[in-house]
Amino acid sequence: MTALVRTELLKLRVTRTTWVLAVVALALSGLRVAMVLRSAGTAAGIDPGTDDAALTLAGAAATGTVTVLFLGVMAVTWELRHQTLTGTLLGTPDRRRVVAAKAIALATVGAVTGLVLGIAGVVVAAAGGYAGGVDAWSWAVLVLGVSLAGAFWGWFGVAVGLLVRHQTAALAVPLAWLLVVEPLVGSFGLRGLVPWLPGTLPGAVAGSSAPGTPPAWAAVAVLVGYGLLLTVPGARRLSLRDVT
Amino acid sequence: MAAISVQHLTKRFGDVTAVQDLGFEVEAGTITGFLGPNGAGKTTTLRMLLGLVHPTSGTALVDGVPYHRLTHPALTVGAALEATGFHPGRTARDHLRVLARPYGIPTSRVDAVLDEVDLTAAARRRVGGYSLGMRQRLGLAGALLGDPSVLVLDEPANGLDPAGVHWLRTLLRARADAGVAVLVSSHQLAELALSADQVVIIKDGRLVAQGSVAELTRGQRAGVRVTTPQVGELRSVLETRGLTAEARGDQELLVRDATPQEVGQAVAEAGLVVYELAVVHRDLEAAFLELTEHEESAS
Numbered sequence: 001m002t003a004l005v006r007t008e009l010l011k012l013r014v015t016r017t018t019w020v021l022a023v024v025a026l027a028l029s030g031l032r033v034a035m036v037l038r039s040a041g042t043a044a045g046i047d048p049g050t051d052d053a054a055l056t057l058a059g060a061a062a063t064g065t066v067t068v069l070f071l072g073v074m075a076v077t078w079e080l081r082h083q084t085l086t087g088t089l090l091g092t093p094d095r096r097r098v099v100a101a102k103a104i105a106l107a108t109v110g111a112v113t114g115l116v117l118g119i120a121g122v123v124v125a126a127a128g129g130y131a132g133g134v135d136a137w138s139w140a141v142l143v144l145g146v147s148l149a150g151a152f153w154g155w156f157g158v159a160v161g162l163l164v165r166h167q168t169a170a171l172a173v174p175l176a177w178l179l180v181v182e183p184l185v186g187s188f189g190l191r192g193l194v195p196w197l198p199g200t201l202p203g204a205v206a207g208s209s210a211p212g213t214p215p216a217w218a219a220v221a222v223l224v225g226y227g228l229l230l231t232v233p234g235a236r237r238l239s240l241r242d243v244t
Numbered sequence: 245m246a247a248i249s250v251q252h253l254t255k256r257f258g259d260v261t262a263v264q265d266l267g268f269e270v271e272a273g274t275i276t277g278f279l280g281p282n283g284a285g286k287t288t289t290l291r292m293l294l295g296l297v298h299p300t301s302g303t304a305l306v307d308g309v310p311y312h313r314l315t316h317p318a319l320t321v322g323a324a325l326e327a328t329g330f331h332p333g334r335t336a337r338d339h340l341r342v343l344a345r346p347y348g349i350p351t352s353r354v355d356a357v358l359d360e361v362d363l364t365a366a367a368r369r370r371v372g373g374y375s376l377g378m379r380q381r382l383g384l385a386g387a388l389l390g391d392p393s394v395l396v397l398d399e400p401a402n403g404l405d406p407a408g409v410h411w412l413r414t415l416l417r418a419r420a421d422a423g424v425a426v427l428v429s430s431h432q433l434a435e436l437a438l439s440a441d442q443v444v445i446i447k448d449g450r451l452v453a454q455g456s457v458a459e460l461t462r463g464q465r466a467g468v469r470v471t472t473p474q475v476g477e478l479r480s481v482l483e484t485r486g487l488t489a490e491a492r493g494d495q496e497l498l499v500r501d502a503t504p505q506e507v508g509q510a511v512a513e514a515g516l517v518v519y520e521l522a523v524v525h526r527d528l529e530a531a532f533l534e535l536t537e538h539e540e541s542a543s
Contacts, residue, residue, distance in 0.1 A: 003345065003346050003347075003348065004346055006345060007342060007345040007346045010341060010342055010345050011331075011342050014334050014335070014338035014341070014342065015331060015333055015334060016333045017333065078331060082329070082330060082331045082332065083326070083329040084329055084330065084331050084342075086296060086325055086326075086329045087329050087342075087343055087386065089295070089296060090294060090296075090317065090318055090321075090323055091317065091318045091343060091346045091347065092317075092346055093295045093311055093312035093314075093317055094312065240298070242257075242291075242296070242297040242298060243291070243296040243297065244287075244288070244291065244296070244297060
């Protein structure tokens with residue numbers, strides 16, 4: 001399985017889309033950080049020097065982690081679109097192992113992305129004098145949480161790619177879910193449900209302080225459930241499918 | 245045990261029967277041409293052999309086991325299925341590195357097969373800019389990567405220029421001589437007739453003919469072509485000797501199932517004028533067309 005995961009990581013490395021998405025991730029994080037910094041001192045913004053300001057800033061820096069979701073979608077759908085799936089399956093006929101390797105590889109990429117962006121956020125917060133009294137332990141928990149959330153984004157991306165398959169649709173579905181469906185659920189009086197939705201839950205792992213946020217352990221448990229629920233049918237369908 | 249063994253293989257896609265009760269074998273050290281018109285079921289058969297398409301019934305085995313049971317499938321079977329299985333944004337070298345990685349095949353081997361298919365100069369270019377011929381070569385490089393004992397190639401000559409086809413024939417023959425079992429599909433026949441040891445011809449998913457090229461092209465339908473100004477006379481002379489001749493244009497007869505000796509004797513004894521007398525070999529293409537047309541009129 002290690003060789004298969006490494007193969008999936010190699011595929012990502014030698015594909016330009018990966019690096020385009022890495023730039024997008026940096027841009028997203030940079031944008032959010034800039035917005036937080038601009039709001040500093042205003043009524044709605046952060047109050048520099050407080051713990052809350054520091055953690056908000058670091059959280060903003062982790063925003064780009066969500067791009068790993070789209071990388072995960074691409075990692076599956078380009079195999080179908082460019083028929084590289086044929087070559088993949090000739091080397092590894094057990095399709096469930098291919099799916100597992102992809103999920104693990106993308107979770108790894110997500111974890112690393114979260115780690116890098118999380119640490120960058122901490123560095124920005126500390127260097128800008130926003131650190132306040134936040135101790136090292138809280139920083140570590142924050143960075144690890146962001147990293148774990150990234151791992152879930154990567155895994156979910158693979159699952160969505162397997163379920164939707166058509167590349168454009170597979171990119172549009174999670175985008176619409178995150179930007180339209182989940183916000184709508186909140187405004188339809190189901191506010192209590194929102195913290196448990198798959199697009200919001202990773203935030204709980206990453207140290208979100210939004211009202212109603214479940215504890216991290218519960219969030220992880222439910223996220224694993226979502227991951228399996230999304231991956232198993234897609235993997236099963238791929239196993240039964242004729243690859244023509 | 246045959247390197248490739250296909251038995252009673254059937255595949256239905258909904259109402260459409262793509263392959264029906266197909267059976268053939270490929271021995272190590274031989275080249276088998278897998279022939280049939282477009283849509284005959286060649287690609288479906290090869291994909292069943294490689295575990296990509298699930299058969300409705302029957303078996304397709306490599307070294308006696310289904311593809312997915314092979315311990316190291318890509319080290320046993322090298323397959324090149326179509327020229328489209330490449331990510332256009334990856335370089336040829338990276339494409340092969342991806343295929344090599346699960347097996348721990350070193351990058352030096354990747355460079356070696358790129359050299360073997362004459363793509364070294366283009367190895368670091370994106371595949372998206374490749375010509376069809378270059379993609380075919382890259383596909384072949386992927387098939388050769390694991391130094392397999394079985395090669396399965398789907399229409400590998402498509403997009404190759406005549407020199408490329410010649411090169412491919414030479415390469416396949418060298419592999420077969422080294423003990424590799426080669427199964428190569430094609431809808432173009434001439435390019436294969438020169439290299440295949442045996443051919444399997446299918447039409448509408450069913451086996452039409454199987455045998456050596458010599459067996460399929462020899463046979464009863466070969467004959468003697470005679471060019472003569474006395475077509476009518478020659479014909480009646482031949483008929484008295486129990487030979488049937490059919491007219492081919494004003495001055496030409498084709499004498500079926502006859503030897504040139506028989507025809508020459510008849511001509512001399514009747515004192516007829518003959519401009520040309522030649523043995524007609526039925527080539528693979530003629531055999532193929534006859535076989536597949538016959539099948540069509542019967543169905």
